[in-house]
Amino acid sequence: MASLVQDQHQAQQIAVGDSAQQLYAWRGAVDALDTWPADRRLYLSQSWRFGPKVAEEANKWLSLLPTSLRLAGNPNLASEITELAAPNAILCRTNAAAMGKVMAFLAGGARVALVGGGAxxxxxxxxxxxxxxxxxxxxxxxxxxxxxxxxxxxxxxxxxxxxxxxxxxxxxxxxxxxxRAADSLSEERRADVIVSTAHKSKGREWDDVLIADDFPEPERDEDGEWKTVDDADAMLAYVSVTRARLRLDRGGLGWIDAYLS
Structure with missing residues (x-):
């Protein structure tokens, strides 16, 4: 598909994207921006979605990736990294973990939506x-x-x-x-809480986001040193933390500070 556009030499071409959000390499998806012929490459580094604190969190994950991109947060949004008892959205790494959250909320009488539905x-x-x-x-x-x-x-x-x-x-x-639980899901507009996998959350945003605990920290080698975080895991974490506009509970990704120290 990208090559079809690139071959249209009679027209001006402007390609916009974020290589750090390439989540589907395991399905064979390729980063078209990486090979796109361009006279100039510019970074859209200013975010208006979230404030400086969330931007700082995103930059921790960007620092693990082969990119020089670093984000600046919206100075007019007082975002914060905090613990959340009642988030708007909960992001999980796997479908099964997401469904586990759904069932726990349903058992408590909450109305729950699952991004993408229960199919x-x-x-x-x-x-x-x-x-x-x-x-x-x-x-x-x-x-x-x-x-x-x-x-x-x-x-x-x-x-x-x-x-x-x-x-x-x-x-x-x-x-x-x-x-039965999958058949009991609510529409997002009627839900008390929204649950999503990190993959399905791409392109979405919520004021308050909690990261679930199924994002495992990297293993350590025989000397007790951290093993390198895979690019795919760093990209998924980067996408996850940048879904929050105002308040982010890092939850299962809180180990990043120890990893970078």
Whole structure:
């Protein structure tokens, strides 16, 4: 698609984007800006969405990426990094963790919206049920497994940590309860709280945002030193913290200060 636009040499071309928000490389997405032929490259570094405190938090994650971009916050917005008891939105790393939050709020009588709706988690729960019943599944997150037991075993290994929230969710609540919860979601405009994965939150904003605790801190090597944060994880964190306009509870990303110290 990008090459089709680039080949239109008779027209002026202006490409706008943020390479630090490339979240779908695992799906084969490429950073078109990186190879776009340009006479001039300019940074849109002034943000009007959030204030200086949120900008400072974003810059911590940008410092881990191969970019010289640093953000300046809106001086007229007094944003703050704080703990939030009742955020507008909660951002999770995985679909399963997001659904876990949804179910906890529903159990407390709250009206909950899930960005993107409940179809994705229902498909995942149904795929888990197939494996439990001895059937293979074509679901992209589970098709490599022959049984639910294999998923449980893999989730207990370091390389399978992304599946652990799903295993915990299924084993704790069961497939039927998860599907009922997905069918009980509210519209965003009627919800007391909005839950989203970090990926689906891209392009959105809320006044008060809480980062869920399923963003794992990097492992340490045998000498006790931090291992390098993957670019993909840093990009996801950067997108997550910049969804907040006024108040950000860093939650599961609070380890960044210790990592940078």
């Amino acid at each position: 994705a988690i229902k498909r995942l729960a149904e795929a888990a049920q197939d494996l439990k019943d001895g059937r293979r599944t074509s679901h992209p997150e589970l098709f490599l497994f022959n049984s639910w037991g294999e998923v449980q075993d893999f989730a207990g290994e370091p390389s399978g940590r992304d599946l652990k929230p799903l295993v915990d969710l299924i084993d704790t609540h069961g497939v039927e309860e998860i599907i």
